[in-house]
Amino acid sequence: MTRRTGLCLLALGAVFSARGAVPAAPELDVVKVRDNIYMLVGPAENTTVAFGTDGVMIVNTQSEAMAPKILAAVARLTDQPIRYIVNTDAHAANTAGNVIVTKAGKFIADRIESDSASIIAHENVLNRLSGVTGGDPPGERLGWPEDVYYKGWMDMHFNGEAIQIIHEPHAHTDGDSVVFFRGSDVIATGDLFAPGAYPVIDLERGGSFQGIIDALNRLIDLAVPDANEEGGTMIIPGHGRVTDEYDLVIYRDMLTIIRDRVRDLIHRGMSLEQVQAARPTRDYDGIYGSDAGPWTTRMFVAAVYRDLDRPAP
Amino acid sequence: MGGALAKGADARGGCVHKSAIAAALLLASAGAGNAALAQYFEGKPRLAQGEVDLTGGWLQKFHQDSHERKEGPAIGDYTGLPVNDDARLRANTWDPDKWTVPEHQCEPHPADYGPHGPANLQISKILDPHSLKTVAIQVIVGWMVPVRTIWLDGRPHPSANAAHTWMGFSTGHWEGDTLIVETTHLKEGWIRRNGVARSDKARLTEYWMRHDDVLTLVSIVNDPVYLTEPLMRSWSWTLDPGVHMTPYTCEAKVEVDRPQGFVAHWLPGTNPNLKEFPEKMHLPESVAQGGADQMYPEYQDVLKALPGAVAK
Numbered sequence: 253m254t255r256r257t258g259l260c261l262l263a264l265g266a267v268f269s270a271r272g273a274v275p276a277a278p279e280l281d282v283v284k285v286r287d288n289i290y291m292l293v294g295p296a297e298n299t300t301v302a303f304g305t306d307g308v309m310i311v312n313t314q315s316e317a318m319a320p321k322i323l324a325a326v327a328r329l330t331d332q333p334i335r336y337i338v339n340t341d342a343h344a345a346n347t348a349g350n351v352i353v354t355k356a357g358k359f360i361a362d363r364i365e366s367d368s369a370s371i372i373a374h375e376n377v378l379n380r381l382s383g384v385t386g387g388d389p390p391g392e393r394l395g396w397p398e399d400v401y402y403k404g405w406m407d408m409h410f411n412g413e414a415i416q417i418i419h420e421p422h423a424h425t426d427g428d429s430v431v432f433f434r435g436s437d438v439i440a441t442g443d444l445f446a447p448g449a450y451p452v453i454d455l456e457r458g459g460s461f462q463g464i465i466d467a468l469n470r471l472i473d474l475a476v477p478d479a480n481e482e483g484g485t486m487i488i489p490g491h492g493r494v495t496d497e498y499d500l501v502i503y504r505d506m507l508t509i510i511r512d513r514v515r516d517l518i519h520r521g522m523s524l525e526q527v528q529a530a531r532p533t534r535d536y537d538g539i540y541g542s543d544a545g546p547w548t549t550r551m552f553v554a555a556v557y558r559d560l561d562r563p564a565p
Numbered sequence: 566m567g568g569a570l571a572k573g574a575d576a577r578g579g580c581v582h583k584s585a586i587a588a589a590l591l592l593a594s595a596g597a598g599n600a601a602l603a604q605y606f607e608g609k610p611r612l613a614q615g616e617v618d619l620t621g622g623w624l625q626k627f628h629q630d631s632h633e634r635k636e637g638p639a640i641g642d643y644t645g646l647p648v649n650d651d652a653r654l655r656a657n658t659w660d661p662d663k664w665t666v667p668e669h670q671c672e673p674h675p676a677d678y679g680p681h682g683p684a685n686l687q688i689s690k691i692l693d694p695h696s697l698k699t700v701a702i703q704v705i706v707g708w709m710v711p712v713r714t715i716w717l718d719g720r721p722h723p724s725a726n727a728a729h730t731w732m733g734f735s736t737g738h739w740e741g742d743t744l745i746v747e748t749t750h751l752k753e754g755w756i757r758r759n760g761v762a763r764s765d766k767a768r769l770t771e772y773w774m775r776h777d778d779v780l781t782l783v784s785i786v787n788d789p790v791y792l793t794e795p796l797m798r799s800w801s802w803t804l805d806p807g808v809h810m811t812p813y814t815c816e817a818k819v820e821v822d823r824p825q826g827f828v829a830h831w832l833p834g835t836n837p838n839l840k841e842f843p844e845k846m847h848l849p850e851s852v853a854q855g856g857a858d859q860m861y862p863e864y865q866d867v868l869k870a871l872p873g874a875v876a877k
Contacts, residue, residue, distance in 0.1 A: 293724075447765075465826060473825075480672070480673045481669075481815075481817075482731055483728075493725065493729065495728065495729075498752060501669065508826060532833075535652070536655075538790030
């Protein structure tokens with residue numbers, strides 16, 4: 253390239269930049285967890301892809317912008333069709349890509365193979381996405397999880413392994429599911445766990461701080477580490493890096509310690525502002541905290557305070 | 566020179582370093598003389614590619630930092646550590662009862678603390694099956710026998726979204742006779758086993774050096790979360806072909822009946838155990854709480870100025 257050509261390209265770049273060209277969606281980081289299970293890391297959330305001779309199961313579809321990238325990544329991993337989508341909660345960060353992804357799938361239903369993948373979630377997710385509860389306008393129907401379960405858990409056998417979709421009531425939201433691939437020994441947790449961030453406690457959508465701790469304790473019971481408290485059951489969090497039981501344990505420990513500290517400050521009669529000023533999370537903020545973005549440390553402490561300060565149901 | 570070569574040959578099981586000898590012959594033919602040859606080989610058995618041979622069994626010199634290695638550090642003793650206030654709060658609220666629950670019982674020491682021990686080492690190499698070049702060395706540490714791999718083949722560190730492990734992901738390269746190792750992807754661990762935490766954002770830089778039959782490791786931990794300055798430590802081992810590593814199988818069990826989700830900790834300001842160490846050592850509690858200034862010789866003047874501290 254001559255110097256003049258280079259300058260021209262720089263000038264063109266400046267023009268596009270000045271006109272506010274739409275930035276391309278970021279690329280997915282494709283992380284292998286098992287031979288048949290990958291984690292696709294997007295800018296905000298993770299997607300789990302599990303595949304085999306029966307087809308593909310996808311846990312969470314991220315945003316509309318990221319959904320085509322998810323499809324491209326899946327196509328590089330397998331030529332099998334997408335049969336199932338699982339939504340671990342109703343937030344758009346996990347469900348906005350549903351329509352695009354389901355249209356690319358094929359579900360084998362009673363006597364037919366339909367032209368879309370089945371979308372599975374807890375009933376509370378369907379109620380919110382369809383506008384029945386929560387007051388949000390309903391999204392496009394094709395993206396609703398109409399294959400719902402109502403109580404406890406849902407079992408299925410897919411790609412030669414048992415899969416349990418387990419409801420965690422009142423955790424990140426009131427519709428949380430974790431997906432346990434029993435044969436592969438992998439758990440996709442959804443957003444009740446994120447190894448580098450405080451969990452979002454969506455009190456308005458039925459979430460609770462204690463519910464998140466309870467869910468983490470159940471996950472610790474499910475997970476079995478390999479030697480030296482490492483490896484074994486692998487955990488795919490809602491966002492952040494791939495993890496194992498020890499990462500769950502220290503996350504549970506941190507939240508439990510913060511719970512006890514905030515509860516103690518409440519018992520001493522402190523207001524929310526006083527508790528925030530006391531910084532009960534300060535020794536963990538360097539790992540999990542944030543002063544900016546959609547979920548700051550201040551917002552987290554406020555949610556913890558409000559949840560612990562409200563009367564027991 | 567002959568002695569050094571003989572020791573190296575023992576450590577390598579009788580292999581002869583052709584390239585090292587070729588280099589020595591080259592030096593001799595260039596008129597460098599016996600002094601240069603002796604300097605070249607002195608105390609550094611070499612592998613085929615010319616790098617220093619670190620393989621073999623290494624016996625820990627147990628007198629170093631003995632309080633870390635035997636009874637363990639006292640609760641509340643952070644002296645000499647460049648910790649910040651966040652690290653102090655975390656350590657001051659730490660409770661050793663955490664080890665009473667199964668999920669904490671089988672934690673090994675992470676790579677950066679492991680050399681404190683018990684840490685006899687067994688170091689071996691992984692060869693490329695075709696070129697027979699060393700692609701990595703493996704270090705087995707005595708306590709709970711974790712296997713650490715240090716890649717020497719130039720591979721990049723994995724994605725930030727890859728799993729973190731106790732040993733982390735290590736790559737190394739030789740600069741002269743020193744193996745320099747960079748480690749990322751460490752699980753959250755500790756820099757002193759009394760609750761002084763080291764975050765999973767830390768990076769470990771190491772310098773492995775062999776002088777005759779002594780192996781020295783200089784370790785630098787950079788932790789943007791809990792340290793105000795890098796923490797530098799060093800350890801030494803002596804070559805001992807008789808070092809024998811024994812398997813360690815940890816079985817986690819319920820040893821104390823606790824409610825599900827029990828997490829041992831003290832609320833801030835309530836830990837009564839923090840007083841024991843400064844009282845025993847006749848130090849103000851503020852000194853026990855450590856800080857970067859305590860790493861430097863000038864801090865002796867601060868200690869001398871403490872009322873009664875020198876007399877005790």
